[in-house]
Amino acid sequence: MFTATARYYDALYAERDFEGEAHAVLELAGRHVPEPRSLLDAACATGGHLVHFARRLGAGAVVGFDLDPALVGLAQAKLPDVRIERADLASFELGRRFDVVTCLYGSIAYAVTPERLRAAVGCLARHLAPGGVLALDPFWMRAEDVAPLNVRHVVRGRLQIARLGRAVVRDGVAELEIHYLVGEQPVEPGAPPRIEHLAELHRCGVFSRADHEDALRAAGLEVHHEPRGPVGRGLFLGVAPR
Template sequence: MERHRPFTLLARAYDRIMDDVPYEGWARFVLAVLGGEGYFPRSVLELGVGTGNALAPFLERGLDAEGLDASEAMLQIARSKLPGVRLVRADFRDFDLGRRFDLVYSAFDSLNNLTSPEDLRAAFARARAHLHAGGWLAADLNTPEGLRELGREEVWEEEGVRLVYGYDPASGLGRLEAWVNGEAEVHLERGYTPEEVAVLLEALGFGPVFALTYPDAREPDLLADRFWVFARAPA
C-alpha cells in the first residue's frame, strides 16, 4: 500500500475535521497576552499556515501577514482563501524569507511535527532570525500527556475520513494514521513540556519566556495537554 506524505491526502478533508477549532479565539488570546506585555504587533509570520484559517484573524485585524508550510497541498487551499498573501513552501528548520516580523506565530501543535529537540531548536533559531529586535514568538504545543490522551481516543471516523491515533511510550511519539477515501498517510508528533521548550528558547537568547494555557491564561500544570509558549527576542 502506498503511503502519502503528511498533509497531502489530509488537506482535502482538513477544514471539515477542524471545523470546531477556535482560530479566532487563539488570535484574540495571543494578542491580549502580548498587549499585557505592552506589545502590539503590526506584522506576523505563521509557521504551519496550513489551509490559512489561523492566519485569517490577523489579516482581518489589518496585520501584515505571511505564512509558510511544508505541504504544497495545504498551501494550495490557503492561497485560494487568502489571495494576495505571501505563502511559502518551506521547512521550519531551514528557511529565509528575507525580512523580519513583529510576531512569529504557530498554532495547533504545528511544531510538534518536529520530533527531536534539535529540530525544534533549529525552528526556533529561524524564528528568531525572522523577528525584529524585541519581537515575540507565540506557539501552541502538545505536551507528552496530551499525546498520551490522544492515543487513548484511538479512532475518529466520518464521511470517508478515518483517523487512528496511537502513542508509543518508549519513543515518546504520538502517531496518527489518516485514511482518506481508502488511502493513508502517517503523522508523527513529539510532545514537549514547557520546561523543555523554555530551555531551548533561552539558549537562543529569548527572554522572558513563559507558558500559559488557553483560554484561562494560567500556568500549565503537570496534567496540561497543551500550552502556549511566549518568548521575546533580544532587543
C-alpha cells in the same frame, strides 16, 4: 504527511474557533508587543488563523508558510493577497522580520527531535524584530497524554469523515497512524455516494515544558508561559531583546 487529506482539512477542523484562537494569541503576545505591525504564522496549514490575523493587521502585514504544498495551495487560494510560502520550520529564511511569530496547534511538535526543536526555534527567533514575540502553542508534553486510540466523526455539507488514529510513543516520538474513511454524497440525485479510504503517518516529538523553554532560551529569548493559551494546552512566549 497531510497532502492526501489536505482538501478535507477545513471540514475536519470546521468546529474549531480559529477567530477566537487568533485573538487569544494576539492578546497574549500583545502583553509584550502592544501594537504589532507584522506577523508570521509558521506551519499555517490552510490559513485558518491567517484569515483573522490579516483582518486585524492587514494582508500585507502577515506572511504564512507550511511544509505541505497542498496546504500552501489551499491557504493561498483563500488569501490571494497574503504571501504564503512552502518552507520547513527548521531551515526557513524569509528575508523579513516580524513583531509576532506564531507556531500554533502543536505544529512545533513536527520538529520531531530535540535537536530539530532547537533548530526550528532558532529559525523562528531569527525572524523576530527587536522586542518581538514568538508564540509557541505546544502539542503533547507527556507521553502519558498521548491517547493510544482516538476517533472522530465529522459531518460537513456533503462530506462525512470518520478519522481513527493509533499512536505509539517510542523514544520521545509519537508515531501516529491516522486512517480516514471519507464518504461524499453525490451532487446528482440518485448517483451513488463516493467512499474513499486514506491513511497517513505523522511523527511528533513529545517535548516537555523544559524542552520548549530550553530551546527558547538557547535562541536568546526571554521565556514566559501562559497556562491556558489559545486551546487550553498553554502557550510559550519568547521575547526577543530590544
